[in-house]
Amino acid sequence: MRLRSPWQPRLVKGELPPSDRLIAALSDDILTGKLEAGVRLPPHRDLAYRLEIGLGTVTKAFAVLERRGLVRSVHGRGTFVAALAARGGPVIDLSVNTPPAMLSEKLLAKSLVAISKRIDPQMFVRYPPAAGHAEHRRQMARWLSGLGMAAEPDRLLLCNGAQQALNIAFALGSRPGGIIFAEAETYPNAIQLARQAGYRLQPIAMDGEGAMPEALDRALHAARKEPGPKAFYVTPTMQNPTTATMGLKRRRDIVRVCRQHECWIVEDDVYALSAAPALQPLAMLAPERTFYANGLSKTLSPGLRIGALVTPPEFVERAEAAMRASALMVSPISCYLMEQWLTDGTAASVRRSISAEAARRQAMARAALGDAMVSTDRPGFHAWVPMPRKDAERLDEATAAAGIAITPPGATAVDPDSRDGGLRLCLGGPSLPDLSEALGKIAALLSHARREPARRVAAV
Secondary structure, three states, X not given: OOOOOOOOOOOOOOOOOHHHHHHHHHHHHHHOOOOOOOOEOOOHHHHHHHHOOOHHHHHHHHHHHHHOOOEEEEOOOEEXXXXXXOOOOOOEEXXXXXXXXXXXXXXXXXXXXXXXXXXXXXXXXXXXXXXXXXXXXXXXXXXXXXXXXXXXXXXXXXXXXXXHHHHHHHHHHOOOOOEEEEEOEOOHHHHHHHHHOOOEEEEEOEEOOEEOHHHHHHHHHHOOOOOOOOEEEEOOOOOOOOOOOOOHHHHHHHHHHHHHOOOEEEEEOOOOXXXXXXXXXXXXXXXXXXXXXXXOOOOOXXXXXXXXXXXXXXHHHHHHHHHHXXXXXXXHHHHHHHHHHHHHOHHHHHHHHHHHHHHHHHHHHHHHHHHHOOOOOOOOOEEEEEEEHHHHHHHHHHHHHOOEEEOOHHHHEOOOOOOEEEEEEEOOXXXXXXXXXXXXXXXXXHHHHHHHHHHHHHXX
């Protein structure tokens, strides 16, 4: 006789479809520890009857939870809560900006079996086209269209991750020794990439929507006599690290300034987890001068290192030549896996799950940090706590002593001598219990830091 499940069936409140509300309810109870590993879940029919929803709705929800690795089905026995990964060591790592893990071992194994049955051996006996095979480029173009970017496959190159796409875009939009303008706080790896390649980085002042058009206009005007092309590297949506998102007017103003000064735009759109009709990519507003970079590492899995670069029409051949010279074409296996997930619905399902989990983790951060954290209405897996650079460095040392790794404050600053700064907290990697513990400790450190100046003044 089967043991009765201890879970009390429920749907979260809201206007989402019943399957999404069931997924959210079970995810909450599993990830917060209310349901321990190995606990049996109610049979599908029983759950459908008690919640007054369709059997297909329950089956769909359980399939999503299994893909996320939260439950496991055992033939003839039922569905059980899966064991979650424990912390890998004594340090809680909030320094690496990765999405929450949503791919189970079972899903990955099933996908690999599926692609093994249709792999074309010819893919492995000759070098692939520099920009990727035509069908894979069409698949990526369709994926980008779901994020609001209409890309022609003929102008799209498949890269080894979005970082290689940025590398090529920098090389085409500037030249060694040339100027690349960037938001004052920006993606650490873009800073490293630019410095190693010999570009001169120049910071552009920011506000709550990111780079300020008037500041970019002044900087470009001051550099008008500098020889060679100029490029502006920008992340308009869920900016890394500040989480700022540009409104449509701001985007149009940035495009207007770049057109006026004949400046190329390098748009990094990896944090756009969903389409927003009111927030068109800059590449849609200025396709003639924008290099658009995106990829699958942030929206599906860090292990799927497939990036996309959409270039202005005149740069397609030069971009392909740069790809060929790098000898870093995308793995055929990765492309087959991408094609499988894009066609069987896995990619769309995982992206929705990542977006929902990102929103949950942002809510945890807001609850713990309050107004110390910049608030955003876009889902993402990093948070920004602005403060003077010296204060950020002191808190960096304090968090390290508390067993928490965060992004070094200087790593995101384009100007190494800037007095402004903050803490970037990456929320996607840790388990929920570890994240809750880390956020609680950081909140306590922030509270202590706020009281400390008052104590020093009182002592004087």
